[in-house]
Amino acid sequence: MVKKAIGAGILAGLVLFAIFQQFYSADEPLAIEATNATTGINAGMVAPNFTLKNLAGEEINLKDYRGKKVMLNFWATWCPPCKEEMPAMEKFYKENSKEVEILAVNLDPQNNVKGFVEENELTFPILLDEEGSTQQTYSVISIPTTLIIDEQGLILKKHIGSMTIEKMEELMK
Template sequence: MVKKAIAAGILAGLVLFALVQHFYKTEEPQAIEASKATTGIGAGMVAPTFTLKNLAGEEVSLKDYRGKKVMLNFWATWCPPCKEEMPAMEQFYKENSKEVEILAVNLDPQNNVKSFVKDNELTFPILLDQDGTTQQTYSIISIPTTFIINEQGLILKKHIGSMTFEQMQELMK
């Protein structure tokens, strides 16, 4: 008898919880402003805009690429997994640059990035995060880290670690 009363009480509590959840449900926003995130940046958020200089010293802004998909990659010249994925990124860029732009944000501009780019025959845009502000804005803890941003500026996916050419193709679907 006591067991039945306990079971009935638990069941009633679960039903009450479900009803409260149903009637007081708030709608989730379509996108979260990433600059207001407290636990890092990820899928579903608006990509924070930034302006950085490229290797030629010209300013490049993320907002200049609205209307085009962007693969935003954070990397460094000393990083073995970053070095490992660069040939795949170059191949991906050569085959997909009409549909997707790659912006590779270098986090160690004090090193000879120009030499690294030349030695690896990279043709996609390399941006220099001189003061680490963009790295902080995007909450980059581990590199390489890549964000896929859609034509409207929303982050679709986040990938931590190096990628193969095939993984890049899959990530862009």
């Protein structure tokens, strides 16, 4: 009898805790400034350099893009929000490629990335993070994650989640 009462009390406490969490949890922002991040890369920091291969097997180095704004996007072929933002990224790239470079770092190169790119008619550079080292360096936990890097290589902003073309234009201001 005592065990049942203790079990019921614990169960009631857990239910109350779950209800409290539901009503008092803050909504996660759609976009955050990197300075609000508690770990990893912060706004004002120089973006860590990396060298990754593109789909043609050529090595691409982030430092080669100094002098141009860069939208650094981390994504995967299996990720629904990543798939959702790809047409907007392509449109943004076609309209802004003289001022902004998009570097889309794929995190699942074991999948058919080339087929995905061809099917979606993507023309911006796709880089393959085969070892996961760039994802780790940039502390990317959730995808898609996009960082805006200025012409001097400084990280300006960080956006977690899918983006519309309007959100891309807003982040690049």
